[in-house]
Amino acid sequence: MKLSTRGRYGVRLMFDLALHYGNGPIYLKDIAERQGISAKYLWQLINPLKSTGLINSTRGAHGGYVLGKEPERISLKEILQVLEGSLCLVDCVDSPSLCERSPSCISREIWGEASKGMQQMLENTTLATMVLRQQEKLQNEAGK
Amino acid sequence: MKLSTRGRYGVRLMFDLALHYGNGPIYLKDIAERQGISAKYLWQLINPLKSTGLINSTRGAHGGYVLGKEPERISLKEILQVLEGSLCLVDCVDSPSLCERSPSCISREIWGEASKGMQQMLENTTLATMVLRQQEKLQNEAGK
DNA sequence: CTTATCTCTACTGTTTTGGTAGAGATTATA
């Protein structure tokens, strides 16, 4: 029932890129330092994110990473699906064939409905949402 | 992000008890057979469920288990909390002290909100709800 | 050509998960 570090760190990685969106390629090393996560470990998340187009990279010196599209168009659901797989509480919701009981299984229906509650929230939240909320938070702090 | 077998089997165990609510103690062996789960494994779930009052037991011959209260008053959220622990996507939502970033962490806020979407669904669903839906399902089948 | 970066393969230790074994305690009933 818990999100693994893959999902959590991945969102923070993408969020960091969103905060620096438009500033050219960002070094993984810098992200790692800002977020307090090992760069080696973060790199493992890059591959799947690249292959689904959520991230683009530039190699060589002065290389780095940028978002594959605007922050407004990247939802947390997308990110998590890439890093954690299907966002269902149980696998049989998306793949009924996993269990012969599926057609008549009430539990399965319930798991599906509960998963949806969470998924809709994550689908409606984009990186841009997070950036905005971060800015609001900083302003509130400053206004004290 | 997945529910473990503890949670899934536990709900099926409780659901089975709900289906036979009012018929006196139910043998664990019978539940195990009906649900296709090892009785030994199911037993591991009994302890926590008993200690939180969701189940009562009778020892000795003709012993067995009954629900600790009416099916209407047992929500899936209760069952899952006992078997899976806190129903949050990440631990820092319920225990901010786990991470020094908590006070300013936007991710954490998002995880909290997404968790809530799921939790409300699970809180509003009781064992009685499941029994009802099961009956409806059977009637629809029969009516075809 | 050197330096900073990304890319890739492989490995490893720890924790969680899912499950089993077997002995002991309790009670209905014959």
Add this chain to the structure above:
DNA sequence: TATAATCTCTACCAAAACAGTAGAGATAAG
């Protein structure tokens, strides 16, 4: 009172997932 059926408890185990590390190679800017 014997016995059979059931719950109770401790301990153990194998496999998978998780979190992280090491080190060498490819690429491009200056």
